[in-house]
Amino acid sequence: MFEARLAQAQVLKKLLEAVKELIQEANFEVQAEGMSLQAMDGSHVSLVSLHLRSDGFEHFRCDRPFSMGMNLNNMDKMMKCAGKEDTLTMRAEDDGDTVAFLFEAGNQARVSEFELKLMDITSENLGIPDNEYAATVRMPSGEFQRIVKDLATIGDTVEIVVSKEGIKFSANGDIGSANVLCRHSTGGKEEEQMVIDMVEPVSLTFSLRYLTSFTKATPLAPSVTIMLSRELPVVVEYKVADLGWVRYYLAPKIEEDEDMDA
């Protein structure tokens, strides 16, 4: 049997909104350590990985490892029914074909139970190696979302350059060009800081369409961490307070790609 209780149903709702644009169906893997999901987007270009630690839940019981295949749009319909202050309890039998979501208001006057049909999804668990990165940038998640959105109005790809000057985002298009430079700045609150940790300068180009999808995770965390290295996929990580993280991976564009896009 699997049973897990979150003090805030909204956290799972936001996690779902952060991934459902990229992934339509996925297996949630549950085991004693927690709950995780890993999947490539429909066009096999980007990878989403999320992990929620069992100790971040109010209550977590998983008798044996278990895979729950869900249609994320259907799951989202149910998660949208969670009230702002509701707690969430997930529950599934070991051999059942449904998972139940229980939303409870603080005063217990209302109890809503949704049962979602599970589905069989074949998935390959991709090993993601632990890499060292040439540059790691932590910045306000809203700022990153803003920059990606702005540049997407100018062009299709963004060149990200990390140098001593800071991190620079550039795009070109028919109507002109755009450059946004963010400088290292560690004053103020932690979530307003722009912390650039550079081993060596790096310059990479990415599709703005995928980065735009990644920024759907913005409501989950005040900061985002971007890890860059030549010839490695960029990692865009949002930490979920006291619970875990969601990470997105996207391979850089190489010049041939750009020509093909043109």
Add this chain to the structure above:
Amino acid sequence: MFEARLAQAQVLKKLLEAVKELIQEANFEVQAEGMSLQAMDGSHVSLVSLHLRSDGFEHFRCDRPFSMGMNLNNMDKMMKCAGKEDTLTMRAEDDGDTVAFLFEAGNQARVSEFELKLMDITSENLGIPDNEYAATVRMPSGEFQRIVKDLATIGDTVEIVVSKEGIKFSANGDIGSANVLCRHSTGGKEEEQMVIDMVEPVSLTFSLRYLTSFTKATPLAPSVTIMLSRELPVVVEYKVADLGWVRYYLAPKIEEDEDMDA
């Protein structure tokens, strides 16, 4: 001559928004006792009835009973022009073919007058018998709206069961199922209470599409009262403070209906 003055034009605007999804054209009947409207929706499945007492108006004069046929969408276009704080005066000559809506701001710096063309609408006034109901439930109108909206994402019909446990709303669909249980709870403010008055348990099934239309009346009142009996149409009533009410009637689905829908 008919002339009636409401301190808040917004009340009539909200009433109109509460009924215009179901009814496109209707006769407003005015007489010394007040103003009323009764009509079936376009597909003759549900019935809307509203009544505004003359003593709830700042001023009400009706020389003789009078029927004003209006296109509710056109009336709504004019009501949308009422300012938030405007008063409303309605005025019609006994044999005229228009009704005038006067909106006045508190400071009288602006006076807007809209004249709507009346139309001939044949209508049958349906006698609605006063019934005793097996169960009467008063609950926060926003909560009822929420439940109806949530269940409509899961299925087409809702089973409403009133028992000692409380009132339970259930829906089934392709993606799974949903159950929302609200327990009797009389603490707190009156408008937050869930008051279940049950003579005998009752279990009935209704179309969620029509209930969804009924909940357009939510802005009119903090509470909604739901009256249920076996083989009788459900009554969903919203009281308009100091003025009157709007009531919706919908026959329960019987099993044959459900099969036909499937």
Add this chain to the structure above:
Amino acid sequence: MFEARLAQAQVLKKLLEAVKELIQEANFEVQAEGMSLQAMDGSHVSLVSLHLRSDGFEHFRCDRPFSMGMNLNNMDKMMKCAGKEDTLTMRAEDDGDTVAFLFEAGNQARVSEFELKLMDITSENLGIPDNEYAATVRMPSGEFQRIVKDLATIGDTVEIVVSKEGIKFSANGDIGSANVLCRHSTGGKEEEQMVIDMVEPVSLTFSLRYLTSFTKATPLAPSVTIMLSRELPVVVEYKVADLGWVRYYLAPKIEEDEDMDA
């Protein structure tokens, strides 16, 4: 070289939103006195004129008069990237084919530079004679916007009548008619005043479609000034605090026009 700096990038953004519905491409003329634009809308019915004085800028340098042809939709895409508190610096070389917009946040942690391609636009500078007007009305810009919007739900044209009674806006349509009367009222804050300065009564009819476009300037100024004379285009003026103004001109409809529209 041309370089000009505005403390609030949002002002230029709002100006653009105020004109881009009417004008798709236009020349911004820069010279020592300031920056101006004048253009007829696509159907050559209305005229837009805007002027920003050089002394309203934090910094303004223009070595020689210069015309910058811009696609306003593309310019708007870039202006939308300005943060709420950003300053704006515009910069162009005398013989360059681009103009740069620099947005800087107060803390200078982020600098965004957008380069827009300039284009050659043939434009005729129309002399606008200084006229005396029979009636000049200053009213809250939000009130004017509201009236125009309300009347546009009833009819296609508005008759504006200025008399001793006040200023009256009237429209007719299939569903009925509307009259809005605003009386001279000079109490309260300056921006809430309705100041009617009438030399002689005037009654003119205008297309509501164009007036609706003019009210896109509402966010620029709390008041709007409307200048009316028989057989002259109406002038609708919004002042931009400490910087300049935007003015719209629209010829009145004559009876033949109305017949043709009917």
